[in-house]
Amino acid sequence: MKLKIFTISLLLAGAACVSCIREEALNTEADIESCTLAGDVLNRDPVIENEKVTLYLKKTADLSDLAPEFTLTPGATISPASGTKLDFSSPQYYEVISEDGRWKKRYKVEATTSYNIPTLFQFEKVRTTKTAKGEYQIFYETDNSGKETIVWASGNSGYALTGAGSGADTYPTYQSNIGYRNKCLALTTRKTGKYGADMNMPIAAGNLFLGTFEVLNALTNPLKATKFGIPTDAVPSRIQGYYKYKAGETFYELDKSRPDKLKPVPDKTDIFNIYAVFYESTEDMKTLDGTNALAEDNPNIFAVARITDAKETDEWTEFDLPFVFRAGKTVDPVKLSEGKYSLAIVFSSSIDGDRFSGAPGSTLCVDEVTMEYRDE
Amino acid sequence: MKKYAIAVVLLVVSVCAATRTYAQEDRSDGIIRSLLLGLEYEVKAGVSIGGTSPLPLPQEIRKIEGYSPTFCFSIEGDVIKWFGEKQRWGFLFGLRLETKGMQTKAQTKNYSMEIFGDGGERIKGNWTGMVKTKYRSTFVSIPLVAAYKVNNRLRLNAGPYVSFKTSGDFSGHVYDGYLRENNPTGNKVQFEGDRIALYDFSDNLRTVQYGVQAGVNWKAFRHLTVSGDLMWGLNNIFKKDFETISFNMYPIYLNIGFGYAF
Numbered sequence: 243m244k245l246k247i248f249t250i251s252l253l254l255a256g257a258a259c260v261s262c263i264r265e266e267a268l269n270t271e272a273d274i275e276s277c278t279l280a281g282d283v284l285n286r287d288p289v290i291e292n293e294k295v296t297l298y299l300k301k302t303a304d305l306s307d308l309a310p311e312f313t314l315t316p317g318a319t320i321s322p323a324s325g326t327k328l329d330f331s332s333p334q335y336y337e338v339i340s341e342d343g344r345w346k347k348r349y350k351v352e353a354t355t356s357y358n359i360p361t362l363f364q365f366e367k368v369r370t371t372k373t374a375k376g377e378y379q380i381f382y383e384t385d386n387s388g389k390e391t392i393v394w395a396s397g398n399s400g401y402a403l404t405g406a407g408s409g410a411d412t413y414p415t416y417q418s419n420i421g422y423r424n425k426c427l428a429l430t431t432r433k434t435g436k437y438g439a440d441m442n443m444p445i446a447a448g449n450l451f452l453g454t455f456e457v458l459n460a461l462t463n464p465l466k467a468t469k470f471g472i473p474t475d476a477v478p479s480r481i482q483g484y485y486k487y488k489a490g491e492t493f494y495e496l497d498k499s500r501p502d503k504l505k506p507v508p509d510k511t512d513i514f515n516i517y518a519v520f521y522e523s524t525e526d527m528k529t530l531d532g533t534n535a536l537a538e539d540n541p542n543i544f545a546v547a548r549i550t551d552a553k554e555t556d557e558w559t560e561f562d563l564p565f566v567f568r569a570g571k572t573v574d575p576v577k578l579s580e581g582k583y584s585l586a587i588v589f590s591s592s593i594d595g596d597r598f599s600g601a602p603g604s605t606l607c608v609d610e611v612t613m614e615y616r617d618e
Numbered sequence: 619m620k621k622y623a624i625a626v627v628l629l630v631v632s633v634c635a636a637t638r639t640y641a642q643e644d645r646s647d648g649i650i651r652s653l654l655l656g657l658e659y660e661v662k663a664g665v666s667i668g669g670t671s672p673l674p675l676p677q678e679i680r681k682i683e684g685y686s687p688t689f690c691f692s693i694e695g696d697v698i699k700w701f702g703e704k705q706r707w708g709f710l711f712g713l714r715l716e717t718k719g720m721q722t723k724a725q726t727k728n729y730s731m732e733i734f735g736d737g738g739e740r741i742k743g744n745w746t747g748m749v750k751t752k753y754r755s756t757f758v759s760i761p762l763v764a765a766y767k768v769n770n771r772l773r774l775n776a777g778p779y780v781s782f783k784t785s786g787d788f789s790g791h792v793y794d795g796y797l798r799e800n801n802p803t804g805n806k807v808q809f810e811g812d813r814i815a816l817y818d819f820s821d822n823l824r825t826v827q828y829g830v831q832a833g834v835n836w837k838a839f840r841h842l843t844v845s846g847d848l849m850w851g852l853n854n855i856f857k858k859d860f861e862t863i864s865f866n867m868y869p870i871y872l873n874i875g876f877g878y879a880f
Contacts, residue, residue, distance in 0.1 A: 262674065262675065263675060263679065263680065263681065263682075264674065264675060264676070264677045265677070266677065266680065266727065267677040267678070267727070267728065270728050270744070270802035271728075271798065271802050271803070272802070272803055273806070292803075292804070292805050292806065340802065340803075345801065345802050345803050346803070347803040373799070373800070374732070374740055374741065374742035374743075374799075374800055375740045399805055400807075402799065402805075403741065403797070403799060403805075403807055404739060404741070405733075405734075405735060405739035405740040405741035405742075406735075406737065406738075406739050408738075435735055435737045435738075435739040436735035436736060436737055436739050437733075437735055437739050437741060437815055437816075440814065440815060440816050441812070441813045441814065441815070442812060442813075457805045457806070457807055458796075458805075458806050458807060458808055459808060460807060461807055461808065461809055461810075461813040462808050462809070462810040462811065462813055
């Protein structure tokens with residue numbers, strides 16, 4: 243037995259020698275983790291995305307004289323340096339280099355004092371983002387001069403994580419050539435493949451909305467990952483546009499006990515959703531998200547426009563939705579001009595897609611959406 | 619592969635049974651004749667503990683939070699041919715049926731990974747968080763080692779071995795952490811709770827492995843031996859074209875066995 247003990251200790255000693263935890267490598271990440279501005283100039287918290295920072299400023303702020311300060315991944319450096327005064331009349335670009343010097347990321351930093359949301363959305367413009375296996379599209383709108391006005395958010399970056407998508411039109415949100423006028427928005431509910439199912443997210447509805455998709459929380463809290471709404475200084479009255487819809491063949495519900503996590507629901511037909519919400523952004527509720535965007539008891543919501551006669555159709559069909567104000571909600575003109583209110587517009591190819599119910603293949607096409615605002 | 623394994627088991631068992639019949643007659647003519655020729659026979663059974671690990675541990679691994687050797691057994695039949703008048707040096711040839719396995723739980727930082735699903739899914743990125751791994755393979759191994767008799771009771775052996783995998787499982791999941799999509803500057807996504815990503819690299823395990831082993835064999839009684847052998851794999855357990863795990867992994871196991879010497 244002594245021999246056995248001896249050999250075991252010898253082995254353990256040997257194993258300890260070769261399997262020591264080595265010194266930690268230098269950081270490879272190059273993130274802007276936070277952004278602050280001197281003085282009381284910010285109207286909202288900075289919106290920090292992976293390659294973009296958006297600063298919503300008070301109307302009185304001087305865009306040409308801003309010196310944003312950044313905190314970065316430990317050890318990373320930024321150029322121009324944090325605190326450098328720059329003119330933000332047009333977007334500025336920063337480069338962050340990781341601690342180990344091997345990785346760099348370019349950030350677009352945009353500051354705005356104007357809360358004009360365009361009145362016409364045409365879905366003609368997309369840019370593509372490369373993934374490990376293909377690419378997906380991001381929609382944006384431009385004004386008459388070709389200047390970018392807004393960027394639409396979608397769950398495409400989340401779908402990319404499932405590894406199921408390849409070409410742009412295999413993603414849930416993509417551009418189609420057969421629009422009401424020129425190109426249009428197409429949303430298709432899709433299965434998310436093995437890894438999506440492993441994570442109890444077996445399907446993904448196509449969605450497009452004004453706001454931010456926080457991919458960081460896309461898996462842990464998908465309802466909270468969809469941050470609906472961007473600041474507006476006008477009160478919307480109507481949203482109008484055109485749609486086509488084809489429901490997918492089999493409607494499924496999430497069933498965590500099944501290997502593919504999908505339980506077919508016979509005799510149930512999928513339907514889409516289009517809605518818009520005008521709400522007040524407060525400290526407690528800076529933006530709406532999937533958990534509360536349509537809640538009847540949400541005190542921040544002022545008005546909702548929502549499609550009620552959604553139907554399957556292969557003809558372009560008009561929708562014209564009035565914003566219905568909730569009882570006792572009066573818009574404060576001062577807050578309005580300060581950009582304290584927000585507007586969310588949401589399109590989804592499956593009405594219950596946020597709970598992973600829907601029919602794969604359900605496709606909603608939308609085009610030529612116009613917003614009308616009250617004269618105030 | 620399974621059929622192959624069964625055939626080998628049957629072969630070993632029948633060899634054991636056959637030699638046992640001889641043994642019962644205690645130093646039957648055959649054994650005595652073998653001894654005169656400098657041949658010795660031994661059968662043994664043992665358990666292995668150890669791990670399959672990158673060497674040295676890559677910097678991406680920050681902490682080993684859990685390790686379980688799992689139950690790994692081996693059975694082996696050996697023939698030793700002694701040389702020379704003093705019969706101090708010899709050559710050992712054997713056939714060993716064995717399993718090697720382990721389970722680990724490690725904390726990683728910036729661990730580069732790429733996984734493929736059956737439906738053509740592909741996820742690539744850098745993982746910071748927990749990785750749980752389960753490894754278990756069965757092999758038919760052939761040790762070809764030199765033996766040295768220190769005295770009548772103690773024998774040392776050392777030399778190479780070659781292993782043929784008959785079945786293999788290398789799988790696990792990642793959880794509690796975050797992925798940077800594609801590379802360290804890509805989208806950051808958190809995994810928590812039941813959000814995990816399963817992986818299975820069983821199909822990427824190499825069939826032929828080789829390594830070196832060294833050990834001692836002690837004759838506790840006339841027929842009963844106790845042995846300890848360290849087996850150190852020298853080639854990566856994965857196929858050459860497998861790049862998901864960016865570092866080579868080597869099996870290192872200690873086998874403790876009890877044997878019957880004829």
